[in-house]
Amino acid sequence: MTAPLLSLTWTDHVTGRRGFLVVDRLVRGVASGGLRMREGCTLDEVTGLARGMTMKEALHFDPRSRYVPLGGAKGGIDCDPRDPGAYDLLVRYLRAMRPYIESFWTxxxxxxxxxxxxxxxxxxxxxVSSIQAVYPLLDDEAAARRRLADAFAVEVDGIGLDELVGGCGVAESLLTALDRAGVPYAGTRVAVQGLGTMGGATARFLARAGLTVVAVADVKGTIADPAGLDVEALLAARDAYGTVDRATLRPGVRELGGDEWLSADVDVLVPAAVSYAIDTANQDRITARWIVEAANMPVLPKAEELLRARGITVLPDVVVNSGTNAWWWWTLFGDIGADADEAFAHTRRSMRALVEHVLARAEADGTTPRAAAHAVGADRIARLAERFDCHR
Structure with missing residues (x-):
């Protein structure tokens, strides 16, 4: 496997905690990838995420769009975000990474x-901004920044548009798979691990599409109701970390162990929290037909092989959770405006086309959706390299 363009480890002089930055590839001199903070974050984890970002970006290449996909990168900090010193650590990390953020890492x-x-x-x-490296690529920086700021100010039923678009993309990915399989939305049962930004938005869009969310897991455990949970009530009762206030649960809702979402009697599992949630030791508890990777790298490769042998399909993270990243750039580059309806319509249309293409490729090649996604991504990376300056 090709080494990334840049890989570095930073040690905080105050706490001794470590942070990481991996730049997998540059396109037009810039790479894109978020910054995560979690206890136990490693360089290997960040390297895998950066490689995935290269693929996520490339999969959305459309020669008709103003948005030209960037390269892939990722940052990580080994710290519990609830730690009292986490914010100061974040500031010190960003200060240390400032030359890279100013130059090529968004x-x-x-x-x-x-x-x-x-x-x-x-x-x-x-x-100036966490995405300032992309500004030189914009036709009208002031208008683009204003458009993105306006989009971040949009709320829909109490939740910011920036939180919702990712979940919209995850939901549309699953709905596309259900449509291809001829499975009706009504009666399809779902369990979601994580009710934060991605998991909460995904649960909302699936429930509104007519699916039944019967289990949701957070750091306190699993909340379950075979008759279906009130997703909107759970979203209203969660804190900033996606933890639901148990005092608000209606009668009949059960509180179960933290990993009970895995074995829930459902058709679909949506891991939307941490990486490496499904491994070889716990995959045999899963009876769902589909696993939809709303989180990054939640299913370990060996576990996915075992799941496939049992007839369980994994819809991969590089496809299904790519909507948030793409929305940022569609908005900034001007493919869409700061409007929720326009954002959702564009996300649904783009994600449906991408998932249809990947699933058709998997069927034609007799392979997994992940292998097909990487094949499609490799094709599009090659097309990007033909037209633009790319470095690895």
């Missing part, structure tokens, strides 16, 4: 961090 929220927090810390670290 970043934003990821696991453990909100965009508001990243923006505040970036300003304190002396940065």
């Amino acid at each position: 970043t934003g929220e990821d696991l453990g961090l909100s965009q508001d927090l990243v923006d505040r810390a970036a300003a304190e670290a002396g940065l």
Whole structure:
């Protein structure tokens, strides 16, 4: 496997905690990838995520769009975001990474961090913006920045548009797979691990499409109701980390162990929290027909092989959770405006076309959706390299 363009480890002089930056590839001199903060984050993890970002970007290449996909990168900090010193650590990390962010790394929220927090810390670290490296590629920087700021100010039923577009993309990916399989939405049962930004939005869009969310897991455990959970009530009762206030649960809702979502009697599992959630030791508990990777790298490769042997299909992260990243750039480059209906329509149309193409490729090649996604991504990376300056 080809080594990334840049890989570095930073050690905080105050706490001794480590942070990482991996740039897998540059396109037109810029790479894109969020910054995550979690206890136990490693360089290998960030390297895999950066490689995945290269693929996510390339999969959305459309020669008709103003948005030209960037290269892939990722940042990570080994710290619990709930730690009292986490914010100061974030500021110090961003200050250390400032030359890279100013030059070629565009970043934003990821696991453990909100965009508001990243923006505040970036300003304190002396940065103009966490995505300022892309500004020289814009035709009208002022108009583009204003359009993105306006889009971030949009709320739909109490949740920011920036949170919702990713879940819209995940939901549309699953709906496309259901349509291809001839499975009706009504009666399709879902369990979601994580009710944060991605998991919460995904649960909302699936419930509104007519699917039944019967289990949701957060750090306190699994909440379940075979008759279906009230997703909107759960979203209203969660804190900034996606943890649901148990005092608000209606009668009949059961509280189960933290990993009970895995064995829930459902058709679809949506891991939307941490990486490496499904491994060879726990995959045999899963009876769902589909696993939809709303999180990054939640299914380990060996586990996916075992799941496939049992007839379980994994819809891969590089495809299904790519909507948030793409929405940023569609908005900034001017393919869409700061409007929720336009954003959702564009996301649904783009994600449906991409998932249809990947699933058709998997069927034609007799392979997995992940292998097909990487084949499609490799084709599009080659097309990007023919037209634009790319470095690895």
